[in-house]
Amino acid sequence: MTGGPVSRCHHTVTTFGNKLVLFGGIRDSKPSNDVCIFDTTSRSWIVPEVLGSPPIGRHGHSALLLNEERILMLGGQGIPFHDAVWFLEVDTPYVRKQSQLLNTTVVAWSKGIFGNLPRPVVICGPSGVGKGTLINRLMKDFPSMFGFSVSHTTRQPRHLERNGVHYHFTERSWMESAIQEGKFLESADVHGNLYGTSIAAVESVANDGKRCILDIDVQGARAVKKSALDAAFIFIAPPSLEQLEGRLRGRGTENEEQIQKRLKNAKAELECGRDSSIFNHYLINDDLDECYSELKRLLGLDLVDANEVQGANSNQAWLDSIHGHSAALVGGNVFVIGGDIDPNVEPALIIIDTNCIVGGAPGQTTRLRLVLHKHRSELPNGNHFVKTSKENGHL
Ligand SMILES: Nc1nc2c(ncn2[C@@H]2O[C@H](COP(=O)(O)OP(=O)(O)O)[C@@H](O)[C@H]2O)c(=O)[nH]1
Numbered sequence: 001m002t003g004g005p006v007s008r009c010h011h012t013v014t015t016f017g018n019k020l021v022l023f024g025g026i027r028d029s030k031p032s033n034d035v036c037i038f039d040t041t042s043r044s045w046i047v048p049e050v051l052g053s054p055p056i057g058r059h060g061h062s063a064l065l066l067n068e069e070r071i072l073m074l075g076g077q078g079i080p081f082h083d084a085v086w087f088l089e090v091d092t093p094y095v096r097k098q099s100q101l102l103n104t105t106v107v108a109w110s111k112g113i114f115g116n117l118p119r120p121v122v123i124c125g126p127s128g129v130g131k132g133t134l135i136n137r138l139m140k141d142f143p144s145m146f147g148f149s150v151s152h153t154t155r156q157p158r159h160l161e162r163n164g165v166h167y168h169f170t171e172r173s174w175m176e177s178a179i180q181e182g183k184f185l186e187s188a189d190v191h192g193n194l195y196g197t198s199i200a201a202v203e204s205v206a207n208d209g210k211r212c213i214l215d216i217d218v219q220g221a222r223a224v225k226k227s228a229l230d231a232a233f234i235f236i237a238p239p240s241l242e243q244l245e246g247r248l249r250g251r252g253t254e255n256e257e258q259i260q261k262r263l264k265n266a267k268a269e270l271e272c273g274r275d276s277s278i279f280n281h282y283l284i285n286d287d288l289d290e291c292y293s294e295l296k297r298l299l300g301l302d303l304v305d306a307n308e309v310q311g312a313n314s315n316q317a318w319l320d321s322i323h324g325h326s327a328a329l330v331g332g333n334v335f336v337i338g339g340d341i342d343p344n345v346e347p348a349l350i351i352i353d354t355n356c357i358v359g360g361a362p363g364q365t366t367r368l369r370l371v372l373h374k375h376r377s378e379l380p381n382g383n384h385f386v387k388t389s390k391e392n393g394h395l
């Protein structure tokens, strides 16, 4: 509890049950991204635990509660189109679970995306099967399309492995407390070391508009399957255990004891790979080029020229820097009226459909849909379109 948030202006306040959720505004002359909650029953302020990577600070945005579970934050001065929609989850299953775990009030950020973002890809398979080789090739051929989820691990770095690129190499005690604090999407003991995917790792790839690739073990795959992350699961198997052993030895990164441990674990992993309730696809990495072609086919890349792939959503500017507008919710449609989109562009009417949204924290919220976007000159009766539409009974 505190005496209340620092004074500000151009923020929003949204009602949620008996609480008021305050977000953003100009604070100390800068756009803010903090979240404060006022409990109207106890008349006290709560500073919640905020999960997920937050949006950059904003002011002049609008906020609407959807389905009594998440607040849609829209626009803000100087905020580009691709960053204009964010959701602050206040009572989703994820938030409820994290609140229980952390025994405090929790809210969680999730970025809103128009249309479908390709699903993240989970790649699984025994040590030495060629996962890293295939993923490296994919990242090299399609750098603007894929981003690697950099896991945390307590294992020692190998020669040429770089901290923050291949893994975040970490102390076990640090990682265990971060897991307790809910910062990890999943974590598992693998071959005697702790590995885990942080929520920040997945979000940072998704926030760059890229398709996230996760290289995780079968325990991790099981946990991700149960999470809100709507991923595609691919298992890579070796042609035989003998060839797997040959590749592991050939790589020369493990000692004999570690090789034996990895080969022993490989048998159970290979059985799990056949579990169609987890894995959508099962690939055998015999000939590397063939396996890579098959992987590309599964990911819909077989007809794509690697040189031509660009980032998503680059030319949609209709929500660019919208601020000072008002927004209202009718049947899952967000009606956005007015607002300074650009000093040279007149206010508009925008309708955004939220009925089909999927995903959410930890990760993005996708399938927002633009229903209508009109400039003022295109609306009936110019200046008075709100009044006129009320009279007409529709917007
Ligand atoms: N559950 C989980 N497994 C991971 C994660 N990162 C890597 N792994 C798995 O841990 C295992 C060992 O990885 P690594 O030490 O890099 O050895 P390698 O697979 O032999 O190259 C592999 O099966 C990886 O897929 C993670 O974040 N979570």
Ligand SMILES: Nc1ncnc2c1ncn2[C@@H]1O[C@H](COP(=O)(O)OP(=O)(O)O)[C@@H](O)[C@H]1O
Binding pocket: 125, 126, 127, 128, 129, 130, 131, 132, 133, 134, 247, 248, 250, 251, 285, 286, 287, 288, 289, 291
């Ligand atoms: N299809 C293949 N045929 C032969 N060797 C392969 C093949 N795929 C990968 N390799 C080699 O096997 C070793 C292990 O591959 P790696 O990508 O490190 O496996 P993982 O990431 O699954 O542990 C590497 O030396 C790699 O060059």
